[in-house]
Amino acid sequence: MNNNFVFINDAFFQAEHSAILIKDLSVQRGYGIFDFFKTVNSKPVFLDDHLDRFYYSAAQMHLQVGLSRSQLKEILAELMKRNNLPDSGIRITLTGGYSEDGYNLAEKPNLIITQNSFTSNQQAINKEIKLVTYNYQRQLSHIKTLDYLTAIWLQPYIKEHAAEDVLYHNNGALRECPRANFFLVTAANEVLTAGESILKGITRKNILNLVQTDILVAERAITLDDLATAKEAFITSTTKNIMPVTSIDGKNIGNGTIGPVTSKLQELLRQKASTATGI
Template sequence: MSRIVYVNGEYLPEEEAKVSVFDRGFLFADGVYEVTTVLGGKLVDFAGHAKRLWRSMGELEMTPPCTEEELLAIHRELIARNGLEEGMIYLQVTRGAADRDFAFPPEGTAPTLVLFHQEKVIAESPAAEKGIRVISIPDARWGRRDIKTVQLLYPSMGKMMAKKAGVDDAWMVEEGMVTEGTSNNAYIVKGGVIVTRQLGTEILHGITRAAVLRFAREAQMTVEERPFTVQEAQAADEAFITSASAFVMPVVEIDGARLGTGTPGPVATRLREIYIEEMRKAAV
């Protein structure tokens, strides 16, 4: 059976779902998005994702397509119609459809809202048992990475660079410092101290990142928010990434250098356990 997706007020079989060829998301990547995890048929940290979505739209002077309450109802309806137990809900908002012009469309142009789901095993991910390997690549993205836009060409290229290198992902580097992964925030652990880049326009303000750092501090773990180099990462005891689709995922190799024993470290493993436990309880 095909998926039921949401397009501008309608729930449709995916084969029937369409948007205009003049949609600015298609023509200019003029859109923002969010991905919310579903565990046990419930949404993980929906409020955090909604808050970031509204911030992204505000930074781009984009009109929200609905209220937060309406968006939550759409998510829940999509979960119910598709019988989704575990996976992700992807949503995308664009500035709408208008004749091609670099200037924004006329005031009153309706934004486009699209949602669909993907089934995925996340909580019991096999990758978390062995960890992932990453390479470093130059960070060639635009400067406003704190806005979650659909401009994902370079991260996509980074994923392919990693694939061609026979590893799982890539960490991007700017002025000698790691910014983040292609679709995740990056961390290292040395002497029990968790190090991750501070918030700014250089990285996405991860919703999972915020929760994990909060749980780490509540567990009396030491956190330092600052940049780090690839060389510092290679000398670390362990490393990990966080994202809505991976939760806390151990990193066991960076540019061919094995970290620690080459297996998931205790800090990443414990944080993953805490995150899953707490988010199952808080899911809506």
């Protein structure tokens, strides 16, 4: 990884050897939250959306960030300056801290901020993806927690099904991918995404807010059955932007290539993201 400095709690450290005591509640009990945004040409993209969600996740999980938003932004600016990685991903993690008994929350969480250069692979915008479905409802799904247990456990399952990622559904109700939101385009050209029991992604939010388009984009309950008639499908995330889904469970979506609605939304999102400013 092309990184150099990280910030932990109150100071900057060399990333390569930066460590956390094993009594941290992430190591002991998988307890913590994070957020992740990208920088393009040294400008953070949708930073305030990500910080809104970071503070929301922290509050929901009873964790005190201990820094105001402006203090946090100062640290982010200093980290970006030290690392000088124009195109990067920045991750802000907040764990349950150094618990006295290995179970109850510590008085103070541990804050870890890392920055890594984006590989060209992560920036590829023309990639397409195949999904396989799996019946699973994430716990505390509205919060961006550290829990990716089932997601990582499913990696062999994904490979066995010749897919590249998994699409969760809850007894047929479509939800999300582990690190991306899911949209489908109906026969009537409506662009739909699940409205509940998911993590509400920042890219997803920005697509829902694309008012300058004549395409209907809406939150609505969608199901496994809807996949059979969908003309297009795509997933969205900070790293993937809008990535076309060409097949699900081995069956083509539409004609199995990127469709016109997906292409148009990609272009609109690109315009919106390009308005990113400095911290």
